[in-house]
Every structure is written in structure tokens, then in C-alpha cells.
Amino acid sequence: MSYDTTTLWGIVVAVGLITLALRLSFVLLFGRIDDVPPRVERTLELVPAAVLAALVVPAVVALAPSGAVVAAPPKVIAAAVAAGVAWRTENVLATIAVGMGVLWLVGALV
Amino acid sequence: MSVRSDAAEGARAIGPFMLGVVPFGLITGISAIDAGFGAVQTVAMSVVIFAGASQLALIELVGDSAPVAVVVVTAAVVNLRYLMYSASIAPYFRDFSPPWKWLSAYALTDQSYAVAVTEFRDDETGIGRRRWYYLGAALSLWTVWVVSTAVGVVVGGSVPPGLSLEFAVPLTFLALLVPSLKDQLSGLVGVVAGGVAVPAAALPLDLGLVAAALTGLTVGVLVDTFTDWPADERPGEMEEDA
Numbered sequence: 001m002s003y004d005t006t007t008l009w010g011i012v013v014a015v016g017l018i019t020l021a022l023r024l025s026f027v028l029l030f031g032r033i034d035d036v037p038p039r040v041e042r043t044l045e046l047v048p049a050a051v052l053a054a055l056v057v058p059a060v061v062a063l064a065p066s067g068a069v070v071a072a073p074p075k076v077i078a079a080a081v082a083a084g085v086a087w088r089t090e091n092v093l094a095t096i097a098v099g100m101g102v103l104w105l106v107g108a109l110v
Numbered sequence: 111m112s113v114r115s116d117a118a119e120g121a122r123a124i125g126p127f128m129l130g131v132v133p134f135g136l137i138t139g140i141s142a143i144d145a146g147f148g149a150v151q152t153v154a155m156s157v158v159i160f161a162g163a164s165q166l167a168l169i170e171l172v173g174d175s176a177p178v179a180v181v182v183v184t185a186a187v188v189n190l191r192y193l194m195y196s197a198s199i200a201p202y203f204r205d206f207s208p209p210w211k212w213l214s215a216y217a218l219t220d221q222s223y224a225v226a227v228t229e230f231r232d233d234e235t236g237i238g239r240r241r242w243y244y245l246g247a248a249l250s251l252w253t254v255w256v257v258s259t260a261v262g263v264v265v266g267g268s269v270p271p272g273l274s275l276e277f278a279v280p281l282t283f284l285a286l287l288v289p290s291l292k293d294q295l296s297g298l299v300g301v302v303a304g305g306v307a308v309p310a311a312a313l314p315l316d317l318g319l320v321a322a323a324l325t326g327l328t329v330g331v332l333v334d335t336f337t338d339w340p341a342d343e344r345p346g347e348m349e350e351d352a
Contacts, residue, residue, distance in 0.1 A: 008151055048286070049300040056283045
């Protein structure tokens with residue numbers, strides 16, 4: 001572990017304050033700025049897709065220094081099945097449960 | 111209606127979301143301890159930040175020993191969507207007193223936003239009901255989030271490593287990602303960000319996530335601005351015309 005307790009507290013407090021500022025922003029400004037410019041709103045609507053995809057994909061597929069794609073079959077299959085479950089049910093618990101089940105099953109078979 | 115029944119109704123409305131929040135909180139607690147956070151610190155993080163996806167992202171980066179600035183900026187980018195929620199819900203909070211505004215904003219999450227906007231959009235809801243319905247929903251979610259993080263902290267050490275439980279983290283993100291891809295432009299942004307994230311993982315200072323997310327966003331905005339694709343209706347632009 002590379003960070004001491006004080007640094008970790010610093011990270012928690014800094015992210016907490018930034019997050020609170022983002023949540024408060026328009027709630028406090030309402031009346032002064034009545035409307036979010038449509039272009040800004042449109043851009044913000046795209047944030048979840050961008051951020052979440054950038055979090056998910058590298059956890060399943062990696063690139064070796066040689067440039068070759070490295071992907072463990074159990075993870076790829078589990079992620080694909082879980083994506084199907086998420087699409088059909090939009091249920092977090094079901095997605096995690098099926099994904100982990102497939103990961104263990106394929107891991108035991110391969 | 112009374113304060114109590116309004117609050118209880120809000121709590122009931124957010125109930126179905128709890129099923130997703132519990133495993134999310136457990137995983138947050140378990141992985142924070144793994145990454146070197148203290149027990150009290152982990153629970154405090156869920157109180158202070160109260161935003162699961164950003165917490166998991168920052169825990170992962172801390173585990174990788176990424177520079178502090180990268181950890182903070184990444185978490186902030188993950189939470190940019192709160193600007194959108196804040197803007198969208200602000201009209202319903204406009205007549206709240208300042209302490210109520212601060213409390214309500216602090217408790218704003220994907221779930222409380224969804225529940226409140228669905229309830230308030232339909233008709234003119236009085237200030238009392240707006241306050242208590244929202245607070246009932248938001249604070250019950252808060253309680254479940256903090257408690258499930260704490261349970262994750264407690265059970266974390268006893269989870270056998272062979273279970274690859276760390277894979278539950280990307281699965282949680284996947285569960286949130288897939289529904290967000292249901293319009294075409296978001297789909298494009300997700301494909302670009304996800305595709306860029308793979309080679310970007312080799313970037314120094316763990317900047318891969320931020321770089322990939324910003325690349326995806328930029329492509330999305332450029333396509334939206336300079337092309338007619340996708341051809342289906344765009345709510346943002348229809349408001350502009352009106």
C-alpha cells in the first residue's frame with residue numbers, strides 16, 4: 001500500500017467536496033441561470049456512456065506490450081452474458097449474479 | 111398528506127433500487143479495504159462522497175498507486191453527470207430554504223433523481239410533499255448505501271481470493287452502462303470510449319480512464335454537432351426550436 005492515511009483522507013474529502021459542488025450547482029444557481037444551454041445538457045447526457053464504457057472494457061480486454069490483445073475467455077464470456085442480462089432486465093443484482101456465475105462456471109470448465 | 115406518509119411513500123418508491131445498491135455497497139466496502147483504506151475511512155467515504163461509481167473508480171486507482179491528482183480528477187469526471195441531475199431537478203427545489211437545498215442536493219443520486227423526477231413531473235406538487243417524498247426516498251437509499259458498505263468492510267476479509275470477486279466491480283459498471291447505451295449517440299460514445307480505453311490503459315499516471323472518456327465525449331459532441339446522425343428525434347434540439 002503506497003498511500004498513508006492522511007493522503008487517503010485528503011482524497012476522500014476532496015472528491016466529496018467536488019461531488020457536493022456538482023450536485024449543488026444548479027440547485028443553488030436556479031433563478032440566476034434558469035436554463036442549461038441545450039448543448040451542455042446534451043453533452044452531459046453522454047457522460048455516463050463514456051465513463052462507464054472506459055471503466056468496463058479494460059477490465060475484460062487488455063493489450064500486451066507487443067500490441068496483442070489479451071482476453072481471458074471466462075471474463076469475456078461472463079461479460080457478454082452479463083451484458084445481455086443487463087440489456088433485458090436493467091437489474092444490477094441480476095447482472096452481477098449471472099456474470100459471476102458464468103465466470104465461475106467457465107473458469108471451472110476451461 | 112402528512113409528513114410521515116409522504117416520506118414513507120418516497121421510501122417505498124425507491125425500494126426496487128435497493129436490490130442494486132446492496133451488492134454495489136458490499137463490493138465498495140470489500141475493495142476499499144483491499145486497496146488499503148481503513149475500516150472507518152471506508153464507511154466515511156460512503157458518507158462523504160455518496161456516489162458509488164466514482165468511489166469504485168477511485169478505489170481502483172488508489173489500489174494501482176495512481177497520482178493523487180489523477181485519482182481526484184477521474185472521480186470528478188465520473189460524477190459530472192450530477193451537473194445534469196442538478197440542472198434537471200433544480201426547479202422542484204427552487205422554493206426550499208437554503209438548508210433544505212443543501213441537504214437535498216447532497217442526497218442527489220441516480221436513484222433519488224429518477225424517483226423524484228418521475229413523481230414531480232406529472233402535476234403541481236406542493237412544497238411539503240416535494241420535500242418529504244424526496245427526503246424519504248433519498249435518505250432510505252443513503253442508509254442502505256452506508257450500511258451495505260459497512261457490511262462489505264466487515265465481511266471483506268473472509269472472502270476467499272479464488273472467487274475472483276474483484277470481477278464484480280466491472281460487472282456493476284456494466285449493469286449501469288448497458289441501459290445508458292440505448293440511444294444511438296450514447297452507443298457510439300460508449301464504443302469509442304471503451305475502444306480507446308484498452309490501448310489507453312498503457313498511458314502513464316493511470317490517465318487512461320480520463321483520456322478514453324474525454325475522447326468518447328468529444329467524438330459524440332462532434333458527431334452531434336456536425337452530422338445529421340442519428341436521424342431519430344433529439345430531445346435537446348427540439349427544446350431549442352420551441
